[in-house]
Amino acid sequence: MKQSLTLGKVTKFIGLGFLSTIKDLFTGNIDKEDFKTLLRKTIVPLASILLFIGLWHMGAKALYNKEADFKIEKALTDQGQAAADAMEACIASGDVSCKPNTLPSPSQVWDSYKSLLRDHNIIAADKAAFKEKTAALNEKRVADGLDEITYTGRPSFVDQIFRSLKTVFAGFLLALLIAVPLGIFIGLSPTLKSAFNWFIQIFKPVSPVVWYLLVFMIVKTLLIDSNEDSSFTISFISVGLCSMWATLVNTAMGVSSVDKDYINVAKVLKLGSFQKIFKVVLPSSLPLIFTGLKITLSVAWMVLIAIELLAQSPGLGLFVWEEFQNGANDSNAKIIVAMFVIGIIGFLLDRLMLTIQNWVSFDKTDAI
Amino acid sequence: MSTIIEQNQSNIITDNGLFPSNEVMLDLKNLKKVYPTPKGDYVVLEDLNLQIRKEEFVTIIGHSGCGKTTMLSMIAGLNPISGGRISVLGKQIKGPGPDRGVIFQAPSLMPWMTALQNVLLGVNQVFPHATKAQRNDIAKYYLQKVGLEDAFNKRASDLSQGMQQRVGIARAFAIKPKVLLLDEPFGMLDSLTRGELQDILIEIWNKEKITAVMITHDVDEAIFLADRVVMMTSGPKAKIGDILDIEFERPRTRKSVLEHDDYYKYRKHLIDFLEH
Numbered sequence: 001m002k003q004s005l006t007l008g009k010v011t012k013f014i015g016l017g018f019l020s021t022i023k024d025l026f027t028g029n030i031d032k033e034d035f036k037t038l039l040r041k042t043i044v045p046l047a048s049i050l051l052f053i054g055l056w057h058m059g060a061k062a063l064y065n066k067e068a069d070f071k072i073e074k075a076l077t078d079q080g081q082a083a084a085d086a087m088e089a090c091i092a093s094g095d096v097s098c099k100p101n102t103l104p105s106p107s108q109v110w111d112s113y114k115s116l117l118r119d120h121n122i123i124a125a126d127k128a129a130f131k132e133k134t135a136a137l138n139e140k141r142v143a144d145g146l147d148e149i150t151y152t153g154r155p156s157f158v159d160q161i162f163r164s165l166k167t168v169f170a171g172f173l174l175a176l177l178i179a180v181p182l183g184i185f186i187g188l189s190p191t192l193k194s195a196f197n198w199f200i201q202i203f204k205p206v207s208p209v210v211w212y213l214l215v216f217m218i219v220k221t222l223l224i225d226s227n228e229d230s231s232f233t234i235s236f237i238s239v240g241l242c243s244m245w246a247t248l249v250n251t252a253m254g255v256s257s258v259d260k261d262y263i264n265v266a267k268v269l270k271l272g273s274f275q276k277i278f279k280v281v282l283p284s285s286l287p288l289i290f291t292g293l294k295i296t297l298s299v300a301w302m303v304l305i306a307i308e309l310l311a312q313s314p315g316l317g318l319f320v321w322e323e324f325q326n327g328a329n330d331s332n333a334k335i336i337v338a339m340f341v342i343g344i345i346g347f348l349l350d351r352l353m354l355t356i357q358n359w360v361s362f363d364k365t366d367a368i
Numbered sequence: 369m370s371t372i373i374e375q376n377q378s379n380i381i382t383d384n385g386l387f388p389s390n391e392v393m394l395d396l397k398n399l400k401k402v403y404p405t406p407k408g409d410y411v412v413l414e415d416l417n418l419q420i421r422k423e424e425f426v427t428i429i430g431h432s433g434c435g436k437t438t439m440l441s442m443i444a445g446l447n448p449i450s451g452g453r454i455s456v457l458g459k460q461i462k463g464p465g466p467d468r469g470v471i472f473q474a475p476s477l478m479p480w481m482t483a484l485q486n487v488l489l490g491v492n493q494v495f496p497h498a499t500k501a502q503r504n505d506i507a508k509y510y511l512q513k514v515g516l517e518d519a520f521n522k523r524a525s526d527l528s529q530g531m532q533q534r535v536g537i538a539r540a541f542a543i544k545p546k547v548l549l550l551d552e553p554f555g556m557l558d559s560l561t562r563g564e565l566q567d568i569l570i571e572i573w574n575k576e577k578i579t580a581v582m583i584t585h586d587v588d589e590a591i592f593l594a595d596r597v598v599m600m601t602s603g604p605k606a607k608i609g610d611i612l613d614i615e616f617e618r619p620r621t622r623k624s625v626l627e628h629d630d631y632y633k634y635r636k637h638l639i640d641f642l643e644h
Contacts, residue, residue: 261476264446267464269493269543279489283480361480 053106060105067100096329104333109340112333120156127151155314157334161341164315167232168297168304168349171239175296179244180289183251184277187285193252204245208303212238212310231313238307243300250292254285290357297353301346316342386419393457393579394420394443394547400451401438412438414605416452418598420547423577427590429638430600430609436583439600440551443581444470456546466494469545469578471553475532479525483516483535484508486524490543510538513572530561534568541572548573550582554589566592567622574619587638592625597634599641610641 068091076084090098104112130151138148155163186192215238223230258281266276308317320338323331399416402409412435420426430436441447443454445464454461456468469490477486487507495503511520514534524532533553540548553569554562570593573580584590590597594614601609614634616625625631 259476261472261474262478264464264470264472265476265478265489267446268444268466268468268470269490270465271489271493275493280478283478286480 057106060103060108063102064100064105067102071098071100099329101327101332104330104336108330108333109336112330113337115330116157116334116337120158123153123156123159126153157319157337160315160319161345163313164304164308164317165345167236167308167313167315168239168300170232170236171243171300171304172297174237174240175244175247175300176293178240179247179292179296180251183248183289183292184255184282186248187252187255188277188281193256200245200248204249206242208238208242208306209310211242212307214238215241216311231311235304235307235311235313235315238311239300239304242303242307243296246295246299247289247292250288250295251285254288254292255281257288258284286361287357290353290361294350294353294357297349298346301342301349305342387421389458391421392419393422393424394418394581395455395458396439396443396452397455398452399439399442399449399454401435401442401447402450411605412603414607416607418608420579420581422579424595425573425580425582425593426596426598427582427584427594428598428600429584429587429590429642430606431602431642432585434600434603435606436600437551440470440549440581440583443547444468444549446470466490466543467546469540469543469548471533471536471540471548471550473552473555475524475529475536477524477527477532477535477539479523482521482523483511483527483531483538484520486535487511487539487542490539494543506542507538510542510572511535513541513575514538514568530557530565533557533565537565537569537572541576541578544576545578548578548580550580552583552585555585562586562589563622569593570620587635587642590638591631591634592620592622597638599638612637 071091072084072087075087087098091100130153134149141148182196186196212234215234219230219234219237223233262280262284266280271279304315305317305320307313308315309321312318316338320335323334323338396416396418399418400414401412403412404410416439428436428439438447442449443461445461445468461468477483478489481489484504484507487510488503491503491507495506498506508517508520511517514537516531516534516538519527519531524535527535533556536553554565557565566589582593584593591614597612597614598608599610599612600606612634615630616628
């Protein structure tokens with residue numbers, strides 16, 4: 001049977017159903033009830049975003065003034081009126097040396113965002129030029145059996161994002177490859193369940209920082225002969241180990257709680273264990289496995305920042321840390337930009353998982 | 369009748385002597401089921417003896433909780449027996465197997481599979497040496513028989529309860545079991561759908577003549593479908609209370625059964641037993 005793919009179905013599938021209501025608004029086929037839904041789903045969030053930005057703006061201003069007043073006051077008590085006036089003039093001019101260093105305002109953050117993008121374009125152009133310049137040389141070097149010359153310049157903000165995504169997906173994949181099979185075995189066998197239970201209970205609540213240190217101890221020794229930078233390996237393994245627990249527990253639960261009727265059918269038909277697992281047990285536990293995977297991905301993304309920071313592995317976490325250490329004029333604003341980017345990517349990853357879950361799972365009502 | 373002649377001819381009579389052993393498909397002997405509880409053992413069934421002949425349709429009726437379902441799941445091999453023995457064609461059963469097909473109360477289809485895949489799940493298992501096309505044909509044949517020729521590729525989760533149970537019927541017949549066990553298969557359906565499915569069941573059964581044991585709460589259903597209605601006493605220690613032979617000719621239609629003079633006699637017999 002062929003099903004037509006409409007905008008409504010697609011948007012609903014990826015959890016953005018309100019988009020189709022907007023389309024209805026433009027095509028004119030909308031009734032009062034739909035209009036109310038539209039209001040609730042678009043206008044209200046929009047208004048709350050504006051409110052949030054407004055409050056942020058006022059809050060940032062108040063913090064700015066407080067710090068500025070304090071600086072002037074301090075100059076006055078320490079060095080007298082002339083110094084206070086100089087300080088006031090300096091602050092008003094926006095000079096870096098005396099500017100209050102506090103929560104940046106929304107407009108500053110927006111400016112930083114644009115400057116980060118500009119910076120990215122410059123670096124990208126630089127990289128392309130470098131590549132062009134070394135293309136002929138590299139060809140020759142490869143032919144001679146030598147390593148290629150690679151671009152070693154500073155990574156841009158966008159490069160950091162992709163590097164972080166790479167780390168998180170590598171970690172997620174590792175978690176998936178460990179947790180799903182292990183979860184299946186634990187769910188199928190009560191013996192394995194009691195063998196692993198203490199392990200799960202103890203290691204599940206361990207903090208990302210400790211996981212990082214543990215992985216560091218092990219990987220450092222394992223790669224002791226290698227000259228390569230191990231920070232990526234260490235960070236993705238740590239991310240995987242931190243985040244796999246939700247999938248492990250959910251898979252085990254899903255597998256051990258398959259509907260008794262399905263198991264009875266499998267028994268009556270005398271399905272072999274392979275068939276039983278792949279035709280009955282796994283499909284029926286898919287919704288729970290995916291719930292676990294969804295949690296795993298969001299945990300992976302969350303701990304990634306802390307782990308990159310510790311591991312000095314390039315990415316958003318390191319970016320945030322470097323900006324904080326840097327203390328430049330717009331460092332705080334850049335940190336806030338990174339915060340929003342992290343949040344938005346986290347949201348998109350969650351949507352991605354939801355879409356995949358809807359795709360593969362039979363139980364359409366279960367997905368939230 | 370041929371059965372009478374055979375009975376006269378043969379001296380091979382089983383020890384409790386109801387039917388000649390070569391006619392018996394399913395034999396329950398001194399069957400016992402005990403559930404251990406903290407307050408001591410709870411005896412569900414005790415000394416239950418029942419023989420079911422080949423090509424016979426037997427319905428079992430009794431009050432809720434009397435152990436009908438326990439008995440059926442023991443025959444299916446899904447529930448271990450505490451005493452006595454169950455044999456199919458003289459061979460004691462060991463666990464569940466496709467020689468005893470089951471139609472469960474809930475349709476128990478795999479909701480992520482299509483109707484066809486659900487039937488094929490069993491067919492592939494029972495006919496491993498058939499070609500893929502042959503197995504497909506078997507599955508499709510039975511789905512057609514239950515009136516689902518337009519729903520081969522619909523997911524089970526998209527089918528109505530009644531249609532799901534039709535797939536359940538097709539799945540059970542398609543594996544060609546020796547005995548068909550039906551555990552109140554229509555209990556969850558509305559009366560209109562139930563009537564439809566009874567007709568489908570009896571139509572397909574008339575053709576296949578698979579020995580069937582069916583649990584029901586519905587007196588009319590019990591009479592309409594059965595050659596014999598087995599009445600079970602209330603538990604604990606439930607056993608066979610009475611057996612009623614239904615002598616309507618086959619194939620039956622609902623109309624001819626309802627209009628038959630004996631119908632109300634049978635019905636009264638059953639209701640008297642249940643209200644006793």
